[in-house]
Amino acid sequence: MPQRRKVVVCRDLGPDVMPTLLNHPELEVIVWPENSSCDRKWLLENAPGASGILVLLSEKVNAELLDAAGPNLRVVSTMSVGYEHADIPELAKRGVKFGYTPDVLTDAVADLSIMLALMAGRNTKETTEIWPNFVWSPFAFCGPQLSATSTSPTRTAGFIGFGRIAQATLARLVPFGFTHCLYTANPSTPPNPAADAQVAAKYGVKEVRRVDMAELARESDVVFVLAPGGSKTYHIVNEEFLKQMKKTAVLVNTSRGTLVDSDALAKALHEGWLYGAGIDVVEGEPNVDENHPLVKAPRCVVLPHIGSATTETRIGMATLAVNNLINGIFGRPMPAELSVSR
Amino acid sequence: MPQRRKVVVCRDLGPDVMPTLLNHPELEVIVWPENSSCDRKWLLENAPGASGILVLLSEKVNAELLDAAGPNLRVVSTMSVGYEHADIPELAKRGVKFGYTPDVLTDAVADLSIMLALMAGRNTKETTEIWPNFVWSPFAFCGPQLSATSTSPTRTAGFIGFGRIAQATLARLVPFGFTHCLYTANPSTPPNPAADAQVAAKYGVKEVRRVDMAELARESDVVFVLAPGGSKTYHIVNEEFLKQMKKTAVLVNTSRGTLVDSDALAKALHEGWLYGAGIDVVEGEPNVDENHPLVKAPRCVVLPHIGSATTETRIGMATLAVNNLINGIFGRPMPAELSVSR
Incomplete structure (x- = not known):
């Protein structure tokens, strides 16, 4: 033997x-x-x-x-x-x-990315814990709608990192009326507009375009953080980025906590630079408690890294x-x- | 004048x-x-x-x-x-x-229906409030995955009521890998297989088929309650229906609370007849407090009727x-x- x-x-x-x-x-x-x-x-x-x-x-x-x-x-x-x-x-x-x-985890994380985009816009931090202290009113809890509407018929998804999970997320957004897709990529890789046009045709959106961080922040209705962690992407979502976002936009992070400056995001939510955030990963996890600035921030959903948890x-x-x-x-x-x- | x-x-x-x-x-x-x-x-x-x-x-x-x-x-x-x-x-x-x-509210309610299907499967009742008392483990919080996978490549949506909101919800489910759609309809209307085939072709699913409540319960991975309220649909989701559901299925109600027997659903969740539920409407609302059986039930997300709240x-x-x-x-x-x- x-x-x-x-x-x-x-x-x-x-x-x-x-x-x-x-x-x-x-x-x-x-x-x-x-x-x-x-x-x-x-x-x-x-x-x-x-x-x-x-x-x-x-x-x-x-x-x-x-x-x-x-x-x-x-x-x-x-x-x-x-x-x-x-x-x-x-x-x-x-x-x-x-x-x-x-x-193998692409679809599970794309599912969670869509869930967090919806939860951030629908203010579930407040609405899941409202019983019994709430008064219905015509605009209570109202935030931006993920789906396009007849009066605002376009939607732009912004992806920081545009790999498999990002594209699986884009595919899921199309029936919600998303028409445009912007993304940032590793600066060491060359732009490829022909490949972008193929991706746009594959998913049926009007445009897929590589942009810089400033344009991504300015133009996106939802920003999805889906790039790898590590020193090159550390705090790539910082005060400067968050200040440029639309006031009606939401931020979703389902990649690594280190990409987002937690204190900057908490400040941005308190001051209304963007509408809301859905966060599956937090810098320093699992050492996160109820006093963490993101757990206390308004319109911020924080999950314990369950992206692949099915x-x-x-x-x-x-x-x-x-x-x-x-x-x-x-x-x-x-x-x-x-x-x-x- | x-x-x-x-x-x-x-x-x-x-x-x-x-x-x-x-x-x-x-x-x-x-x-x-x-x-x-x-x-x-x-x-x-x-x-x-x-x-x-x-x-x-x-x-x-x-x-x-x-x-x-x-x-x-x-x-x-x-x-x-x-x-x-x-x-x-x-x-x-x-x-x-x-x-x-x-x-005018079709898309907002369809968005919320998708959100609740995801939240029920991803166990957000527990995962949003877990800080800091949780221990990561390979299968912590794991429930059924909304998206199809390579090892389980089909998904069936079941709709109680198949009007505009249901079809807008179906459209959103397609990129999650949903392949089959079952629905129940008002018994006074005749079945129309030709129209069903057209709907299947429109959304790109293999099958759209009208069934009875028992088959809908048995076959669906997600059951969406999207029929009108009133006496004809009162408690149409009852113990008998819930007992026939898959143990891995989730129930979503974004129509009217009266369609679902709250006590039966709470019992079903405690006993594991289905995996989870996402509920935007509750019989007797807004008189719902933290002692309501559905608010206390495991893996049950209860929202304060925000379907159209964007x-x-x-x-x-x-x-x-x-x-x-x-x-x-x-x-x-x-x-x-x-x-x-x-």
Whole structure:
């Protein structure tokens, strides 16, 4: 009988997925036993000799962890689409493969983006908790309407970052009467008006156009923050941006909390620079409490990072993370490997 | 100078709309002065001699009011699409025209129906109030996903009532991957499979089909209650219906509270007969407080009847109600008159 490969799994991934690992005849599986984030000390103690490690956003994948694991390590697999918790150059230096879970959560996050755009405009922060202290009046709770109307027949969606989730969100907006789409992109990539025209034709909108942040702020009825986290996008939504937004616009962030300056957004909502906000991610999460400026801000819905939290999608992510791990260990093509150039 | 016609307006409709009435040279306008529902005694005292009365859902339009107004009355105009507060035969008997506000609120209510379908599935009752007491885990808060997925590639919408709002809701569901549409209709109307096929082709779904309540309950991933109120639809969603729903389904009611048995729905949510509910209307509203069984029920979002509450739509409704009133008084065609056959 061949020696089994050791794998360390930083969270129990549930009865739909764990048997694939636990029943694998060639694996010795060590799982963090608590219903909480994996303890760092436990992880470093169990990493030595591992061929694979399965992590979540909460685990830093850095030189410390990779050194602890040692030369047997072939793959780190994260159950997330984001990888700002992983030091990619350190992985590359050691020739360790890295798996992640793109695509499978696209629809769940696009769904949540639409939900938050609606909740921000419909003022659900106030309307869900109003019982019994409210007096109906013709314009109580009224804010901007997401759908186009006969008297205001156009709508513009603005996307900070225009990848798969943004385009899935745009597709959902079309029957609401959205006619125009603006987006910002990484400045290092060249503009491509021909590709933009193809996207416009695909979704049936009048225009898809790459713009700068100032034009995006000025022209959008809804701004969706859907770019990666990290230093290049840190606080890209700041006071200057928020001051340029329409007073009737709403902001939705379903990507990473670091892109939005929380204090600036809270100030903007208190002062009415924009109408409302729907926020699934907050800088510093999960250390957010009822005194956080965004939780206290008017017309601001704050959710605890549930973008991908549907049964179907989380099973899909966990399955993909496990398959990345197993295939990486045995040198087979991984279903979703991030290319880590040295 | 001709004698001015008296009109009684049961609520101040705001600065965008009231000048049309107040500055009309041929009208004497009496407006309920408080920011609350119009007092019945005040209304009955001011009605005599009126040529027109503008009401809201809160004002009963019955023989008592019509008798108080007397023979000058030519039109009653309601700022609502529903008219269960009006005794249509009594209006017909007196030859009093009746105006209402259909169509103009279709998109706002369809928007809210989508929002509530998403909020029920995403468990926002719990997730909006979780700070700071939550522990992330791979399947925390996970419920059914509104969008279709690669592993469950079909979705069925069920509509109790299939008028304009239902079809506007269906249009919005298509990019979420909805493939099938079932509906129930007034039994007195004949089925029309050819028309159903046309609707399916129009929205790009595989099937639109009229069914009975039992099949609708069994097959739908989301049930939208969008039929008129009144005795014919009273508690049409009852224990029997709820017991037949999928455990992963959600119920959305954006029509009238009387269609849903609140106690049955609360029981169904506590016992898990369905996953969640999004409710904009509650039987007995606005007398709903934090002890109401639906406000206390798990995975149940309860809103204070804000279906049409967007700035654009409420201005549109108020404008239409005023135009119905003025045109009715002067014998001109009303933009939205309900035919009241004698």
